[in-house]
Amino acid sequence: MDAEKVKTEEFQLEVDSELRFEIETRNRKVVVELKEGQAELFGTELVKGKQYEFHTGAKVAIFTYHGCKLLVKGEMDVQYIARETPMVQYLNAHAAVEQLRVVADEQNENGPIVMVVGPCDVGKSTVCKILLNYAVRQGRTPISVDLDVGQGSISIPGTIGAFLVERIAHVEDGFSQQAPLVYQFGHLSPSDNDAYYKLLLSKLAEVTHKRLQTNKKIRSSGMIINTCGWVKGAGYKHILHAAQEFQVAAIFVLDQERLYNELLRDVPKSTQVVFLQKSGGVVERSRHQRSEARDSRIREYFYGRRTPLYPHSFDVKWSDIQICKVGAPALPDSCMPLGMKAEGNKTKLLPTQPSLSILHHILALTFCESIEEDVINSNIAGFVCVTNVDVERQTITVLSPQPRPLPNCIFLLSDIQFMDSH
Template sequence: MGDSNIVNITSTAANITTQKPVIYELQSEQELRFEIDFGVQGTIKLVEGTAEYFGTELSLRREYVLLATKGAIYTWSGCKLEMTNCSAYVGLETPMKLYANVFKTLDDYRTSILDDPTAYGPRVVIAGPTDSGKSSISKMLLNYSARWGFHPVYIDLDPGQGGITLPGTISASLIESPIDIESGLSNTIPFVQYYGHASLDINPNLFKAMMESLASNVDKRLESNDLSRLSGYILNTCGWIEDLGYNILLSTVDTFKANFIIVMDNEKLYSDLSRHYSNTKIKIIKLPKSGGVYYRSSQFRKKTRMNKIKEYFYGINDDLSPHYVVLDFKDVTIFRTGGGPVAPLTALPIGAQSSIDPLQITETTPSIDMTHSILGISYAKQPQNILQSNIAGFLYVTEINMETKKITALAPSPGPLPSKYLLVGTLKWIE
């Protein structure tokens, strides 16, 4: 390995950040927890043994390039890893055996219904507070399922981060093979609905309506063949678990007809859900948070959100070439849902109700305020179908010229837009 440093760690070590390659030797059932800063290109290479990244196996001697990432690599039998530009340490105690047992529970359930053509596979909702490891366990269960030959659907209901595509969306994607370590889910073709906001409380009724539409599409996918029916889905929720967040979580479980709920790192939520669903067949599983789950500050989350938008247009490694398009006002129709954000009830006089219908489709005239907005391009043929229709892609508005009545926007590819119907929310990006 030339001038590589070798770190043989038998106890948890202090973080080491270096631009030179470092070799980490892991014993069986240990994991390497690492951080790669924004604007830094880190690399990972499995030099010896076997290891996995959230359930996806690393190929031997392949160099993986990662950006702005916090993650963990686990080995069941021991390995050597070469890392560059990472702050990393080896974790000796992990809940991976518990996580693997959950996958076995799901696999056993699939086996138990093989001879029943009317039964559905595991429909799993993952709940818990922010930074409890929901995304990590989602990926593990998806990747293990794919490695065992199943094709589960991944459903992402966290508009704050955008696990499948851009923030501000809710989406579902078929997982036919383990998730790529470098590109993630960017190569999948998801069904996407553009909520347009990063938080549930801006328009919760709209969020629920879009959730119902997404659930209907997922049902059609699961009913399409026996493999899909047996594979089921893994659904990741946002980290808001109190008050409105809890009510939306209950709606999620009911709307998607879940038969498993995994609660990450929260005794109260586990107790509340166990009591609420005590008379149902829903199995509720409590799991601890891994020591490798990193705290993400609101600033880090915002930066991640902006990064996700940038990746959509420019690619993970700046390997895409987006194109500018100029649109006449008369050639597109832009809609807001509900006439804009709904004021919270606390802002209204006592006993008053908002006069704005949160599901109303309102045509809006382009204005300077739309500069830096992300617009969803709807596949809808008629305006009344916008809430139920898939999103074809996104535009980033760079300029609104009120004199010439033209919109200049960044598009991921050249050519005419697939639809003249555009959706706008509160999501913005400063390039």
């Protein structure tokens, strides 16, 4: 970039206001620097004098509790200062959660397990991030759980998972994750296999609850659970199921009063239901933008984001691996023995033979060594993408973050596809 031509602007922000901006234009970069005062990005404090880079696709709010001066270099597509923000409400929500952690510490109990719910594009993931960051800033180490299979933050699309948050999120790169716990669902919406989603959710709840018992610090820090935007019909039932399985102490409902009232009616009285306002800054994403966001998550998994990664490509013999699907086509109840439901089919492991139909599909590598093991309930070691199927030689070519050999051989087939255009 020609230094002379870069547009530079200064923004003076008042108490409790935020600078919101979006970058849509391709190959654009914006650099933000905090000159005076204090400011934060979704709960992560900016360091004065440090240059933060934002790229195409960024939708950001830089908030200040006490006022600040920001220097912005580069062109943004949308930019304005908002004086109305729900940040103080979110801070109060955090303070209430923190109070529960203090009590948990004193009584040596589990800390607060909090779930954030609401329709699509209301800022659920952002609120979770803020709550996690604030917790870490107070010396806590909460577990972050993400149940959103479409736009989750932990692994690639089609999964649910959890990880321990020990550090504040990096402004540009988000939370650093060590050994996240990931389960493969393999579809973009729970509705694609409700029974299987339910099963995995229960498994994740069980394992994260065990993890919570690791030590006193983790136990009292509790969990923050993000959910997907499907809040009607079966989606609502999944919320109730999650609340029960995770033994949720509080549910923060973003934006939708109807959902808030339904939950007030349906969850046990011991679970607090709290309404939170949606931020006016949250940007609605089109179908296309969602699908692009999913694609770029997969690309980042293989190729990295700011630090490039160099994935490997190699052939694997069909005979050396076993690919499995979950869920057999449903039988009508009339074909089942009296009183039995055809539901069991949906969570059945089906070993399948590779074929051209798996081309471009993601395969999740389980920790299992044989299909006699509990493959369906296995967490995931990593992912590969099928970039070629050679029927004659009976091999597939995979894109893999690790060089060969693959550590295990049992894979779960995902519905999700990735076109490797590198």
